[in-house]
Amino acid sequence: MSRFYITTPIYYVNDAPHIGHAYPTVTADAIARWHRMLGDETMFLTGTDEHGLKIQRAAEANGVSPQEQADQTSQRFRDAWELLDISNDQFIRTTEPRHHTAVQELLTRVKENGFIEKGSYAGYYCVACEAYYNEDDLVDGTNCPIHERPAEWFEEDNYFFKLSALEAELLDWLNSDTVFPEGKRNEALGIIKLGLEDVSITRTSIDWGVPVPWDDDHVFYVWYDALINYATAVGFGADIDEFNRWWPEAHHIIGKDILRFHCVYWPAMLIAAGLQPPKQVHVSGFLLVGGKKLSKTGLTQIAPADLVEDFGVDGFRYHFLRDVSFGPDSEFSYEQMVSRYNSDLANTLGNLLSRVTTVVHKKCGGVGPTPDPESELAAVAAESYAASAAGWDKLQAPVALDAVWNLLRETNAYLERNEPWKMDEGSDEVATVMGDALEVLRLAAILASPALTRSSDAIWTAIGLTGSPSDQRLPEAASWGGYPGDLEVIKGTPLFPRLKAPDA
RNA sequence: GGCGAUGUAGCUCAGUUGGUAAGAGUGCUCGACUCAUAAUCGAGAGGUCGUGGGUUCAAGUCCCACCGUCGCUACCA
Numbered sequence: 001m002s003r004f005y006i007t008t009p010i011y012y013v014n015d016a017p018h019i020g021h022a023y024p025t026v027t028a029d030a031i032a033r034w035h036r037m038l039g040d041e042t043m044f045l046t047g048t049d050e051h052g053l054k055i056q057r058a059a060e061a062n063g064v065s066p067q068e069q070a071d072q073t074s075q076r077f078r079d080a081w082e083l084l085d086i087s088n089d090q091f092i093r094t095t096e097p098r099h100h101t102a103v104q105e106l107l108t109r110v111k112e113n114g115f116i117e118k119g120s121y122a123g124y125y126c127v128a129c130e131a132y133y134n135e136d137d138l139v140d141g142t143n144c145p146i147h148e149r150p151a152e153w154f155e156e157d158n159y160f161f162k163l164s165a166l167e168a169e170l171l172d173w174l175n176s177d178t179v180f181p182e183g184k185r186n187e188a189l190g191i192i193k194l195g196l197e198d199v200s201i202t203r204t205s206i207d208w209g210v211p212v213p214w215d216d217d218h219v220f221y222v223w224y225d226a227l228i229n230y231a232t233a234v235g236f237g238a239d240i241d242e243f244n245r246w247w248p249e250a251h252h253i254i255g256k257d258i259l260r261f262h263c264v265y266w267p268a269m270l271i272a273a274g275l276q277p278p279k280q281v282h283v284s285g286f287l288l289v290g291g292k293k294l295s296k297t298g299l300t301q302i303a304p305a306d307l308v309e310d311f312g313v314d315g316f317r318y319h320f321l322r323d324v325s326f327g328p329d330s331e332f333s334y335e336q337m338v339s340r341y342n343s344d345l346a347n348t349l350g351n352l353l354s355r356v357t358t359v360v361h362k363k364c365g366g367v368g369p370t371p372d373p374e375s376e377l378a379a380v381a382a383e384s385y386a387a388s389a390a391g392w393d394k395l396q397a398p399v400a401l402d403a404v405w406n407l408l409r410e411t412n413a414y415l416e417r418n419e420p421w422k423m424d425e426g427s428d429e430v431a432t433v434m435g436d437a438l439e440v441l442r443l444a445a446i447l448a449s450p451a452l453t454r455s456s457d458a459i460w461t462a463i464g465l466t467g468s469p470s471d472q473r474l475p476e477a478a479s480w481g482g483y484p485g486d487l488e489v490i491k492g493t494p495l496f497p498r499l500k501a502p503d504a
Numbered sequence: 505g506g507c508g509a510u511g512u513a514g515c516u517c518a519g520u521u522g523g524u525a526a527g528a529g530u531g532c533u534c535g536a537c538u539c540a541u542a543a544u545c546g547a548g549a550g551g552u553c554g555u556g557g558g559u560u561c562a563a564g565u566c567c568c569a570c571c572g573u574c575g576c577u578a579c580c581a
Contacts, residue, residue: 009581010581011581012581014581015581049581052581053580054580054581121579183508183509183510184509186508186509187507187508187509187575187576190507190508190576191507191576191577191578193507194506194507194576194577194578196578197578199578199579200579201579221579222581223579223581226581256575257575257581258581259576260576260578260579261579261581264578265579323516323517325516325517325518330516330517333515333516335515336515336516336530339515339516339530339531340516340529340530342541343529343530344529346541346543347541347543347544348543348544350540350541350543351540351541351543351544352540352543352544353540354539354540354541354543355539355540355541355543355544356539356540357540358539358540359539359540362539363539398517398518399518402518402528402529405529406528409529412543412544412545413544413545413546415539415540415544415545416536416537416544416545416546417545419537419539420539421538421539421540422539493541494540494541495541496541497541498541498542498543
């Protein structure tokens with residue numbers, strides 16, 4: 001049996017869940033669902049990142065403790081993922097005791113291996129921003145670019161991670177098919193070529209963080225705590241055998257804004273701790289609204305719940321999986337979402353189910369016949385499965401789904417050529433054509449189930465099957481001829497009612 | 505400034521290691537059909553593959569320059 005471990009980024013709790021969070025989460029969810037159908041032992045992790053200065057300050061502003069602040073926002077992420085049928089096996093929070101244990105153990109290992117040293121960090125510090133600036137970034141050589149007031153020269157003692165000592169190991173890792181797509185791997189290589197400097201990984205100025213076990217005055221800087229969540233969740237610091245079972249299969253899904261951390265710092269930390277770097281990191285682009293990064297537009301009010309109201313859970317999931325390809329940035333568009341829903345879900349799939357169930361009722365007495373083993377659609381279905389499986393394997397949901405829709409389009413054309421509605425009721429020929437169509441719907445329900453968590457079940461039931469397509473095992477269930485026939489076919493209301501275009 | 509990414513039909517995008525006369529979906533036009541959610545099927549129009557050079561028997565696919573857009577330039581999640 002194979003094992004598969006997939007993670008989303010953990011989301012920072014200073015921000016409410018929006019579609020920029022939902023996209024990678026839905027993607028990881030669909031991939032996890034696919035692997036479960038393959039029979040893989042699957043672990044799917046998401047969660048929240050809860051330490052750091054921003055949280056501490058947000059809590060102060062709201063008059064609550066940092067923990068209360070984190071609790072509230074973390075719950076909003078849980079709610080959002082429940083709404084979207086996210087099937088995560090775990091939801092990790094960096095404030096959990098098990099995570100503190102894991103962080104302390106992992107970084108202690110790094111220290112014992114000689115990769116952590118004490119030093120001091122010095123630079124121009126803007127108190128209003130609570131951040132350091134490079135001299136080059138200062139306006140007129142002295143002023144903070146945001147607050148336009150003088151930044152002060154600060155020095156603080158920090159512990160430093162000796163990143164610079166790991167260049168060779170990092171290059172090896174990056175050159176062994178680990179970071180996708182290719183362009184993002186090159187960006188990571190570019191970061192290394194610019195020269196690696198040691199990084200400060202602790203803070204004395206705040207206390208909302210994981211304490212440094214060997215020095216009470218310090219907490220770990222939030223990033224070096226956050227990354228370790230992926231290890232905590234599968235047992236690091238608690239059950240090393242469990243960790244060793246899962247860790248070699250770790251696949252991270254991230255956004256390009258955190259590439260540096262996941263493709264340089266994180267593998268370096270793991271190597272320094274004597275552990276394996278992640279198996280794969282898949283980097284997505286940004287979702288843009290009006291050409292701007294979502295989190296910078298103030299349009300984060302595009303809440304998943306609002307879109308679910310208009311498109312349903314499946315409509316929401318399908319749009320992001322089908323239209324947003326991994327790698328490049330892509331523009332979010334409500335109009336595009338409507339167009340995709342109508343053409344793929346309402347017209348191609350939903351309408352196919354409607355016409356098939358109707359004809360089965362008119363010509364086959366409402367009982368689904370068996371498919372023809374020699375059907376011309378069998379080859380199309382085999383091709384569709386192969387392409388879809390290849391797409392999921394590369395974490396390319398648009399490719400995987402397009403392959404399924406290709407089969408659906410071919411089936412609409414097949415019906416058009418054969419015109420079963422003109423055939424004699426109860427004849428062998430109409431039984432053959434409709435059996436084939438029902439078999440395609442069975443296959444489509446299975447192959448689309450990672451995306452359409454609800455309507456795939458509805459299709460399954462409508463063609464008379466029991467259970468759920470998501471319980472089927474691949475690849476066996478994808479071979480032609482699995483529809484048993486002699487089942488009662490139910491003619492229901494349209495699965496995906498067409499939507500009107502907005503302000504048309 | 506330095507490094508890097510990207511620019512293919514109206515729109516969203518595919519285009520492996522350079523090689524049959526450039527593709528898909530959607531949109532548009534025309535036709536067919538009427539089982540079906542004004543759905544479906546067929547046909548067609550539509551691209552000098554950002555611009556200009558170069559390498560090659562052959563380039564969207566490699567090299568150079570330029571233009572446009574975007575990102576990174578380190579502790580801001």
